[in-house]
Amino acid sequence: MDELIYMDHHATTPVHPEVFEAMKPCLMENFGNPASTTHMVGKLAYEATENAREMVARLINAQPEEIVFTSGATESDNMAVKGAGEALQKSGNHIITCRVEHKAILEACKFMEKKGFNVTYLPVDKYAMVDPADVEKVITDKTILVTIMMANSEVGTIEPIKEIAGVAHNKGVLMHTDAAQAAGKIKVDVHDLGVDLLSLSGHKMYGPKGVGAMYVKKKTKLTPLFHGGGHEKKRRSGTLNVPGIVGLGEACAVAIRDMSQDSERVRKLRDKLYEGITSRIERVYLNGHPEKRLPNNLNLTFEFVEGEGLILSLKGVAVSSGSACTSDSLESSYVLRAMGIPDWLAHCSIRFGLGKSNTEEQIDYVIGLLVKNVARLRAMSPLS
Numbered sequence: 001m002d003e004l005i006y007m008d009h010h011a012t013t014p015v016h017p018e019v020f021e022a023m024k025p026c027l028m029e030n031f032g033n034p035a036s037t038t039h040m041v042g043k044l045a046y047e048a049t050e051n052a053r054e055m056v057a058r059l060i061n062a063q064p065e066e067i068v069f070t071s072g073a074t075e076s077d078n079m080a081v082k083g084a085g086e087a088l089q090k091s092g093n094h095i096i097t098c099r100v101e102h103k104a105i106l107e108a109c110k111f112m113e114k115k116g117f118n119v120t121y122l123p124v125d126k127y128a129m130v131d132p133a134d135v136e137k138v139i140t141d142k143t144i145l146v147t148i149m150m151a152n153s154e155v156g157t158i159e160p161i162k163e164i165a166g167v168a169h170n171k172g173v174l175m176h177t178d179a180a181q182a183a184g185k186i187k188v189d190v191h192d193l194g195v196d197l198l199s200l201s202g203h204k205m206y207g208p209k210g211v212g213a214m215y216v217k218k219k220t221k222l223t224p225l226f227h228g229g230g231h232e233k234k235r236r237s238g239t240l241n242v243p244g245i246v247g248l249g250e251a252c253a254v255a256i257r258d259m260s261q262d263s264e265r266v267r268k269l270r271d272k273l274y275e276g277i278t279s280r281i282e283r284v285y286l287n288g289h290p291e292k293r294l295p296n297n298l299n300l301t302f303e304f305v306e307g308e309g310l311i312l313s314l315k316g317v318a319v320s321s322g323s324a325c326t327s328d329s330l331e332s333s334y335v336l337r338a339m340g341i342p343d344w345l346a347h348c349s350i351r352f353g354l355g356k357s358n359t360e361e362q363i364d365y366v367i368g369l370l371v372k373n374v375a376r377l378r379a380m381s382p383l384s
């Protein structure tokens with residue numbers, strides 16, 4: 001195949017054509033500052049961002065006033081950990097999270113440890129799943145925040161957020177979830193989940209990079225990361241990124257319209273890929289929960305085949321050997337390690353992240369390439 005086969009949609013997604021069309025006027029004609037509404041130029045920009053706010057809110061069943069625009073999920077995650085920590089430090093200094101979170105949560109938590117907070121990094125089971133009973137065991141009177149991601153970016157496992165939020169709320173503790181991988185792919189309903197804070201990112205759901213949102217339930221106390229003009233009801237100062245926000249809003253509108261159909265189509269392609277691989281290649285293991293998993297995720301270990309080498313042999317196919325954020329170092333993925341997968345097997349793992357652009361033909365082609373190259377690499381391996 002001449003075309004690039006993109007199967008790394010957990011790292012990022014292309015901007016949807018409808019998102020691009022919606023953003024275009026915001027760079028030139030509709031260039032106003034939404035905070036300068038004494039004239040028409042500002043008013044138009046204000047209307048555009050408020051329309052986007054409405055769309056983001058609708059995607060997650062929140063109120064528009066509860067949506068704060070940010071620069072992405074990294075900022076939203078930092079806002080949750082540092083903002084809640086700062087705002088609630090009189091009530092306690094304990095934060096609960098888990099070992100398979102995105103670095104944005106893990107590093108923000110490490111920073112809080114330097115500030116005198118205690119952080120519990122809960123273990124996960126072999127599927128990368130957190131047990132709500134473990135949250136209950138470690139929660140104390142000093143706990144101020146529980147933050148557990150909704151869906152894992154490497155193995156796609158969907159965490160029991162509703163149950164964990166129940167445990168947190170029984171103790172009057174704030175609950176945050178990072179839904180960057182979940183939003184637009186599976187149902188995300190803040191009321192059903194019972195969360196107080198939720199992070200999203202534009203570029204993980206066919207919107208632009210550098211924009212995201214944070215759901216902040218009404219009356220939740222949170223110290224802002226940025227101080228300035230008091231934008232976003234004083235929760236996040238800084239002139240709004242109008243093109244980005246409009247793009248995020250349109251991406252949410254597209255997701256509301258297309259998600260169930262799209263996810264079903266992608267799930268079928270993912271299952272076809274899995275069946276094609278496992279019926280033709282031996283000693284392949286699935287990482288992540290067999291059912292409670294994102295419809296677009298397939299993380300596999302090919303025993304005795306070094307993942308980086310396999311990726312290099314898949315010419316024209318973009319996949320990842322673990323978390324994109326750490327793949328420049330040769331350390332095995334901390335997510336796979338936390339699941340109890342030994343280093344040597346973790347190094348034999350590949351993550352396929354399917355998305356809108358993938359087709360049946362591409363799946364057949366990739367299966368063929370894998371069959372050929374896994375056999376070749378195994379023949380060369382001294383271990384197999």
Ligand SMILES: *Cc1c(COP(=O)(O)O)cnc(C)c1O
Nearest residue numbers: 072073074102153178180181201
């Ligand atoms: C990508 C991602 C982030 C970071 O989002 P950015 O918008 O790129 O800052 C955070 N958490 C998860 C789970 C992600 O997948």
